[in-house]
Amino acid sequence: xxxTLLKRQATALPILLIVSALLFTALxxxxxxxxxxxxxxxxxxxxxxxxxxxxxxxxxxxxQYAIWIGQVAHGDLGRSIHVRRPVxxxxxxxxxxxxxxxxxxxxxxxxxxxxxxLILFALRDNKAEPLAETATxxxxxxxxxxxxxxxxxxxxxxxxxxxxxxxxxxxxSRPVLTGFLLFDAAWLGQWKAFASxxxxxxxxxxxxxxxxxxxxxxxxxxSLIDIYHEDYIRQARLRGLSETRILLFHALQNAGLxxxxxxxxxxxxxxxxxxxxxVIYAYPGMGNLMVDAVRNADLPIxxxxxxxxxxxxxxxxxxxxxxxxxxxxxxxxx
Amino acid sequence: xxxxxAENLTLTLRTKDASIPVLRDVSIAVAPGRILGLVGESxxxxxxxxxxxxxxxxxxxxxxxxxxxxxxxxxxxxxxRALLGREIAFIPQEPMTALNPVHTIGQQMHEHLAxxxxxxxxxxxxxxxALDSVHTSEALLTRYPHQLSGGQCQRVLIAMAFAxxxxxxxxxxxxxxxDVSVQARIVLLMRELQAKAGTAVIFITHDLRLAAGxxxxxxxxxxxxxxxxxxxxxxxxxxxxxxxxxxxLANPPLSGPPRALLSLPDQMPGLRALATLxxxxxxxxxxxxTADCAELEPGLSVLAGAHRxxxxxxxxxxxxxxxxDDPHPIRLPxxxxxxxxxxxxxxxNGPFWRRxxxxxxxxxxFHIRAGEFLAIVGESGSGKSTIGRLVTGLETPSAGSITxxxxxxxxxxxxxxxxxxxxxxxxxxxxxSALNPRSRIADIVTQAMEAAGRPKPxxxxxxxxxxxxxxxxxxxxxxxxxQLSGGQxxxxxxxxxxxxVPRLLVADEIVSGLDVSIQAxxxxxxxxxxxxxxxxxLFITHDLSVVRHLCDRVLVMHRGEIVEAxxxxxxxxxxxxxxxxxxxxSVPPDLxx
Numbered sequence: 001x002x003x004t005l006l007k008r009q010a011t012a013l014p015i016l017l018i019v020s021a022l023l024f025t026a027l028x029x030x031x032x033x034x035x036x037x038x039x040x041x042x043x044x045x046x047x048x049x050x051x052x053x054x055x056x057x058x059x060x061x062x063x064q065y066a067i068w069i070g071q072v073a074h075g076d077l078g079r080s081i082h083v084r085r086p087v088x089x090x091x092x093x094x095x096x097x098x099x100x101x102x103x104x105x106x107x108x109x110x111x112x113x114x115x116x117x118l119i120l121f122a123l124r125d126n127k128a129e130p131l132a133e134t135a136t137x138x139x140x141x142x143x144x145x146x147x148x149x150x151x152x153x154x155x156x157x158x159x160x161x162x163x164x165x166x167x168x169x170x171x172x173s174r175p176v177l178t179g180f181l182l183f184d185a186a187w188l189g190q191w192k193a194f195a196s197x198x199x200x201x202x203x204x205x206x207x208x209x210x211x212x213x214x215x216x217x218x219x220x221x222x223s224l225i226d227i228y229h230e231d232y233i234r235q236a237r238l239r240g241l242s243e244t245r246i247l248l249f250h251a252l253q254n255a256g257l258x259x260x261x262x263x264x265x266x267x268x269x270x271x272x273x274x275x276x277x278x279v280i281y282a283y284p285g286m287g288n289l290m291v292d293a294v295r296n297a298d299l300p301i302x303x304x305x306x307x308x309x310x311x312x313x314x315x316x317x318x319x320x321x322x323x324x325x326x327x328x329x330x331x332x333x334x
Numbered sequence: 335x336x337x338x339x340a341e342n343l344t345l346t347l348r349t350k351d352a353s354i355p356v357l358r359d360v361s362i363a364v365a366p367g368r369i370l371g372l373v374g375e376s377x378x379x380x381x382x383x384x385x386x387x388x389x390x391x392x393x394x395x396x397x398x399x400x401x402x403x404x405x406x407x408x409x410x411x412x413x414x415r416a417l418l419g420r421e422i423a424f425i426p427q428e429p430m431t432a433l434n435p436v437h438t439i440g441q442q443m444h445e446h447l448a449x450x451x452x453x454x455x456x457x458x459x460x461x462x463x464a465l466d467s468v469h470t471s472e473a474l475l476t477r478y479p480h481q482l483s484g485g486q487c488q489r490v491l492i493a494m495a496f497a498x499x500x501x502x503x504x505x506x507x508x509x510x511x512x513d514v515s516v517q518a519r520i521v522l523l524m525r526e527l528q529a530k531a532g533t534a535v536i537f538i539t540h541d542l543r544l545a546a547g548x549x550x551x552x553x554x555x556x557x558x559x560x561x562x563x564x565x566x567x568x569x570x571x572x573x574x575x576x577x578x579x580x581x582x583l584a585n586p587p588l589s590g591p592p593r594a595l596l597s598l599p600d601q602m603p604g605l606r607a608l609a610t611l612x613x614x615x616x617x618x619x620x621x622x623x624t625a626d627c628a629e630l631e632p633g634l635s636v637l638a639g640a641h642r643x644x645x646x647x648x649x650x651x652x653x654x655x656x657x658x659d660d661p662h663p664i665r666l667p668x669x670x671x672x673x674x675x676x677x678x679x680x681x682x683n684g685p686f687w688r689r690x691x692x693x694x695x696x697x698x699x700f701h702i703r704a705g706e707f708l709a710i711v712g713e714s715g716s717g718k719s720t721i722g723r724l725v726t727g728l729e730t731p732s733a734g735s736i737t738x739x740x741x742x743x744x745x746x747x748x749x750x751x752x753x754x755x756x757x758x759x760x761x762x763x764x765x766x767s768a769l770n771p772r773s774r775i776a777d778i779v780t781q782a783m784e785a786a787g788r789p790k791p792x793x794x795x796x797x798x799x800x801x802x803x804x805x806x807x808x809x810x811x812x813x814x815x816x817q818l819s820g821g822q823x824x825x826x827x828x829x830x831x832x833x834x835v836p837r838l839l840v841a842d843e844i845v846s847g848l849d850v851s852i853q854a855x856x857x858x859x860x861x862x863x864x865x866x867x868x869x870x871x872l873f874i875t876h877d878l879s880v881v882r883h884l885c886d887r888v889l890v891m892h893r894g895e896i897v898e899a900x901x902x903x904x905x906x907x908x909x910x911x912x913x914x915x916x917x918x919x920s921v922p923p924d925l926x927x
Contacts, residue, residue, distance in 0.1 A: 078495070117437070230431060231426060231428050231431040231432040232431060232432055232433055232434040234390065234426075234432075235424070235426050235432040235433070235491070236434070237388070237390055237418070238388055238418055238423075238424040238426075239418060239419035239423075239424075239446055239449065239494070240415050240416065240417070240418035240419035240420060240449060241419070241445070241449055242415075245445075245449075249434075249437075249445065250434050250437075252434055253436045253437075254434070256434070282367070296446065327436060328436060329438075329478040329480075330435060330478070330480050331438055
């Protein structure tokens with residue numbers, strides 16, 4: 001089964017190469033000169049030219065790409081032009097924060113979506129159904145940055161219930177291990193830091209995840225309605241099984257298949273969408289790194305973040321694919 | 335002493351503007367160890383009786399009169415779920431979809447045994463014993479439903495149904511979705527288990543012949559009422575109700591001299607018509623109805639002994655005879671129009687590095703002469719449909735050649751396409767999905783002219799002609815498929831293929847899934863059209879009696895190969911290949927005329 005799963009991921013590497021080539025070409029076509037930007041403003045033309053040669057920018061584009069991709073394959077993502085630190089260090093600092101945020105947001109979207117889907121399903125053909133429909137449409141039509149501002153205003157400013165900047169309270173020392181704050185704090189037993197990190201995660205994750213819940217609700221509701229028309233559900237009833245048993249053992253796993261596909265797609269979109277939320281909540285993740293890099297035309301960072309995004313999406317695809325095989329026996333090798 | 339007794343049961347469907355009696359005054363009783371057959375065409379209400387018993391009725395339906403008692407329980411007032419699966423068990427129509435696809439057979443067996451209260455430690459042994467009782471191996475326990483055949487799935491479901499030693503089993507068309515040879519084995523199995531435990535069985539079917547072979551008692555339903563009821567021996571010794579007689583005569587016989595089919599006009603009244611029905615529901619179609627039949631509804635009265643019918647004129651039933659004269663003398667077939675030589679088709683699955691091959695058709699050679707009706711019979715997976723698809727160019731052969739009207743059309747290409755379209759047309763099995771739901775009937779039947787760029791008035795005129803030829807009312811030209819009945823849709827489906835009068839028609843299972851009376855209408859229509867339009871037919875089917883009625887020659891296919899071929903009458907009278915013999919033997923025998 002593992003071999004089957006690996007074979008199904010055979011397309012991942014070519015995809016990664018194509019995306020990296022696109023990314024590289026697009027960035028080289030921008031009217032920015034990384035060599036000039038890396039030098040102090042009073043540098044002479046000759047000094048800039050020397051820097052250009054040193055950075056390899058005088059070579060043909062395919063050769064530059066080959067050099068870059070070779071370095072990437074060895075784990076060398078280059079140095080940031082602006083902050084003059086290795087890109088890999090910058091990524092190591094920010095990627096775990098963004099993953100933490102995205103996973104938390106997906107958990108919120110998923111749990112809201114699944115419970116909401118079950119409620120919508122229970123309300124089908126009920127008078128309250130249009131009301132629930134309206135609520136989900138509202139949830140979906142408010143953009144994430146508006147949720148973000150709304151949450152800051154209500155829970156942060158008016159109620160003063162939750163923090164809304166950064167990942168930790170200022171007075172708390174940061175547990176250092178993997179970069180995943182919740183994990184590190186729990187592993188090292190720093191429960192005060194854990195609580196603080198958790199509280200800091202609530203508002204950005206909720207703002208990011210909430211708009212993703214309604215599609216999950218609708219797909220789950222629609223799949224459940226379809227599945228309740230299936231013969232095996234009727235046969236289960238004719239065998240006298242309880243409705244709870246039918247829902248949990250027979251309906252949910254089947255209805256979960258299309259829902260899972262949707263959540264996989266959503267996670268990719270959500271990961272990219274974290275950028276705006278990170279800026280609003282001053283959350284030190286990959287999004288903020290990217291925004292700064294774009295502002296400074298810091299090409300090595302932009303390239304690395306773009307590539308990371310692609311890898312994350314491919315990884316999610318692989319995980320969803322594996323999960324699909326676990327819950328759908330028809331896909332397993334016969 | 336009956337285990338189940340329904341008296342004057344009336345089931346009503348409430349809509350916004352009417353209450354429609356789906357079942358009226360239904361009284362049945364089943365004793366332990368006996369099998370009661372409920373027979374009727376679709377819409378007669380036979381499955382509704384099962385739904386009333388289970389209590390799983392749609393929310394807009396309710397029992398409005400009568401009583402229903404099972405083993406001391408009043409099923410209309412007491413909650414039924416505790417009885418379901420324990421005392422009353424159900425065997426479904428579609429075994430492949432009645433098992434949950436994401437759980438193994440073992441998981442589902444265990445779940446069922448847990449619900450029956452079998453302690454966890456004994457469940458595995460009980461599951462194995464249950465599978466053993468239906469003559470299947472315990473290896474099935476670790477498999478998923480999609481890994482099983484339809485017959486195996488049905489065995490599992492039967493094992494589950496009988497696992498609790500229920501007092502009553504309701505089997506709703508349990509063999510309809512299965513191949514003929516599997517059908518016979520499943521019926522035998524049910525009888526064996528039922529006889530062993532003395533279970534009462536309600537056997538719901540549309541197949542009069544099957545019911546005659548399986549059941550002890552029989553109740554024939556028409557438009558929600560029982561029109562004939564009694565022990566099988568008495569009912570078939572003297573069919574009392576004209577409807578039963580007509581159903582019988584609409585069935586093509588499998589032995590004896592070929593006879594024309596009795597083709598009932600129209601169809602059973604639909605649900606809406608039931609609300610305002612007056613007189614006998616069958617009167618408009620009844621060949622022997624009199625004026626008073628349309629006025630007064632007959633009650634169920636005793637004909638002889640336990641044999642009861644609902645008819646004013648039982649004496650007239652015997653006057654219904656099969657049409658004797660054959661108005662369409664068959665022309666002698668002409669030269670070969672289609673020649674297929676050493677045809678093979680292998681399907682390749684999977685990517686190139688781990689390709690698996692399925693041999694669907696192997697070394698098939700046959701020909702069809704102009705005006706000849708040739709049948710291909712076989713069970714599912716025998717390759718018969720693949721041959722149809724190869725001949726029409728929907729698939730490309732892996733080996734061999736196809737010659738159509740003098741031109742080699744083996745490989746579908748732009749060059750052969752026009753020639754093929756002019757000479758071959760295909761009728762698909764399911765008119766529901768073969769007809770575009772948004773197109774008007776006039777546009778559907780003249781699709782071939784649209785492709786040829788014919789002007790609209792010409793198409794309109796041709797549509798009128800075609801509808802008239804199909805004996806369809808002209809006003810349906812402006813309707814869409816969903817406004818038609820199943821039989822009408824299949825005629826539209828055929829009309830479309832006949833639009834440009836092809837020389838060969840390929841028809842894949844076009845009468846299966848239709849009610850017997852509708853099937854008789856279609857078969858009679860095809861015979862008439864053959865006489866009028868003079869086309870050849872490649873008729874793909876699993877139904878042997880239909881082949882015997884309609885076709886001249888037959889090819890028997892088994893696992894992708896033609897195992898026997900010959901004239902229909904000769905081959906059916908004396909099959910030589912063991913597979914053909916087995917196939918013929920598994921069809922329920924004809925009823926006495």
